Amino acid sequence: xxxxxxxxxxxxxxxxxxxxxxxxxxxxxxxxxxxxxxxxxxxxxxxxxxxxxxxxxxxxxxxxxxxxxxxxxxxxxxxxxxxxxxxxxxxxxxxxxxxxxxxxxxxxxxxxxxxxxxxxxxxxxxxxxxxxxxxxxxxx
Amino acid sequence: xxxxxxxxxxxxxxxxxxxxxxxxxxxxxxxxxxxxxxxxxxxxxxxxxxxxxxxxxxxxxxxxxxxxxxxxxxxxxxxxxxxxxxxxxxxxxxxxxxxxxxxxxxxxxxxxxxxxxxxxxxxxxxxxxxxxxxxxxxxx
DNA sequence: TAGTAATAAGATGTTATTTATCCTGTTTAT
DNA sequence: ATAAACAGGATAAATAACATCTTATTACTA
Ligand code: SF4
Ligand code: SF4
Numbered sequence: 001x002x003x004x005x006x007x008x009x010x011x012x013x014x015x016x017x018x019x020x021x022x023x024x025x026x027x028x029x030x031x032x033x034x035x036x037x038x039x040x041x042x043x044x045x046x047x048x049x050x051x052x053x054x055x056x057x058x059x060x061x062x063x064x065x066x067x068x069x070x071x072x073x074x075x076x077x078x079x080x081x082x083x084x085x086x087x088x089x090x091x092x093x094x095x096x097x098x099x100x101x102x103x104x105x106x107x108x109x110x111x112x113x114x115x116x117x118x119x120x121x122x123x124x125x126x127x128x129x130x131x132x133x134x135x136x137x138x139x140x
Numbered sequence: 141x142x143x144x145x146x147x148x149x150x151x152x153x154x155x156x157x158x159x160x161x162x163x164x165x166x167x168x169x170x171x172x173x174x175x176x177x178x179x180x181x182x183x184x185x186x187x188x189x190x191x192x193x194x195x196x197x198x199x200x201x202x203x204x205x206x207x208x209x210x211x212x213x214x215x216x217x218x219x220x221x222x223x224x225x226x227x228x229x230x231x232x233x234x235x236x237x238x239x240x241x242x243x244x245x246x247x248x249x250x251x252x253x254x255x256x257x258x259x260x261x262x263x264x265x266x267x268x269x270x271x272x273x274x275x276x277x278x279x280x
Numbered sequence: 281t282a283g284t285a286a287t288a289a290g291a292t293g294t295t296a297t298t299t300a301t302c303c304t305g306t307t308t309a310t
Numbered sequence: 311a312t313a314a315a316c317a318g319g320a321t322a323a324a325t326a327a328c329a330t331c332t333t334a335t336t337a338c339t340a
Contacts, residue, residue: 001220003142003230003251004298009249027315043301047317059316063299064266076250080141089258100176106270107151108160110216111143114261118229121254130246144327167286181329186290198335199287281340288335298325306317 008081009037009045014079018071018131019054021106025064045083052082071131077122147223149177149185157195159272185223192222192261195242197268211271217262229255 011029012035019024028046032039046065049055056068067074082085088094090111092102102108152175153168160166168186172179176217183236196208198204207214221227230251232242242248 001141001147001224001227001228003141006299007141008230012241015241015247029315038300040302043316044318050316057316058308059248059306059314061310061314062309063307063315065316076247084141087141089141090148101152106265106272107155107216110270111260114258116258117261122255123183123249125246125250130250133248146328169286178329180331183287184289184329190288197287197339199285199335201285202338203286203336205287282338283338285338286336288333290331290333292331293327294327294329296325296327298323300321300323302319302321304317306321307315309314310312 001089003080004083006041006045006048009035009042009079010079011076012037012050013042013065014054014067014071014074014127015045015051015130016128017029017067018074019067020066020067022070023066025062025066027064032067038123049079049082052108054078054082071127074127075123075125076127077119080122087119103107141229143220144223146181146185146188147220149175149182150219150223151207151216152177152187153182153186154189154194154207154211154214154267155270156269158206158214160206162210163181163206165198165202165206167204171205173255180275189219189222194218194222211267214267215263216267217259220262227259229258239252 005125013031016031017026023124024117028043029039031037032042032045046055050057050065050068053068054074055065057063065081086094091097092099092105092108093112093115099105153171154235156171156174163226169179170184171177171186172182186195186204188207190197190205193208194214195205197203197205215229226234229256232239232248233252233255234243
């Protein structure tokens with residue numbers, strides 16, 4: 001019943017990127033340093049975010065990572081979803097799980113509602129708000 | 141981000157016990173059979189529920205398991221909490237976790253609210269309601 | 281009081297997942 | 311060319327989840 005570290009790392013990375021001036025790249029090494037994350041592992045995490053289309057990367061000198069989507073349209077739910085696929089707090093909420101009770105199960109309904117509540121809350125604020133519009137970091 | 145099987149098993153067990161006439165014992169073997177759970181593993185699960193005070197057990201012939209608390213005052217949140225301790229969807233929500241962002245972290249707040257929403261939903265219905273008061277199984 | 285039925289509890293084993301690290305390849309600006 | 315940066319596969323260590331085995335211990339019943 002916990003987020004994985006990787007999900008947390010992903011959130012922190014996106015948060016970091018959200019504070020950048022639009023379009024600017026930040027090196028994954030720098031992200032790792034600022035957020036105190038294991039660098040190599042973060043790279044993997046970034047790759048995942050990239051595959052899902054949340055971030056773009058550029059290799060070589062002057063390369064790095066940047067958001068591929070405006071922070072106004074990214075929520076924590078999105079980032080978690082990127083890593084863990086569709087969130088399901090119980091196997092029976094995501095198909096392909098046999099349970100004899102299923103047809104009449106009231107627990108199922110509750111879990112479903114609880115999950116909805118969770119996702120709703122995780123989807124309420126965007127990273128633009130989280131990063132704070134006025135706290136944009138200056139490149140200089 | 142998922143409940144453990146054991147939590148699910150615990151829920152199913154308590155659900156089964158909630159359908160019993162008050163005070164009556166049911167053998168853990170019978171619970172396992174009805175709910176299609178691995179018997180020995182369920183025993184462990186029952187032990188946990190017993191330690192937390194949700195169920196009582198009696199050994200020997202005519203022994204078994206029964207609720208130690210009225211189903212009207214047990215919720216899914218309670219049962220999950222029994223197994224996993226206080227629910228925390230992220231380490232930083234349960235103390236003893238260092239994160240540089242912590243003091244100013246807005247993500248923290250969101251996760252907190254999301255967790256609250258989840259717990260609220262999981263605490264809404266009691267097992268009395270889940271089992272259905274009128275569906276009490278007859279001993280005979 | 282012997283026998284049997286039931287849970288308790290510790291030890292052990294198996295598998296899956298999480299959390300990384302390493303190494304080699306590929307891309308890109310200079 | 312060269313150095314800087316990400317990509318991606320292989321590998322590994324640690325942890326957690328899931329489960330079973332065995333030996334108690336308890337309690338009813340005959
Ligand atoms: S008992 Fe209900 S909630 Fe649990 S797995 Fe079966 S259908 Fe899902
Ligand atoms: S970044 Fe925020 S949410 Fe994540 S661990 Fe740190 S304090 Fe908690």
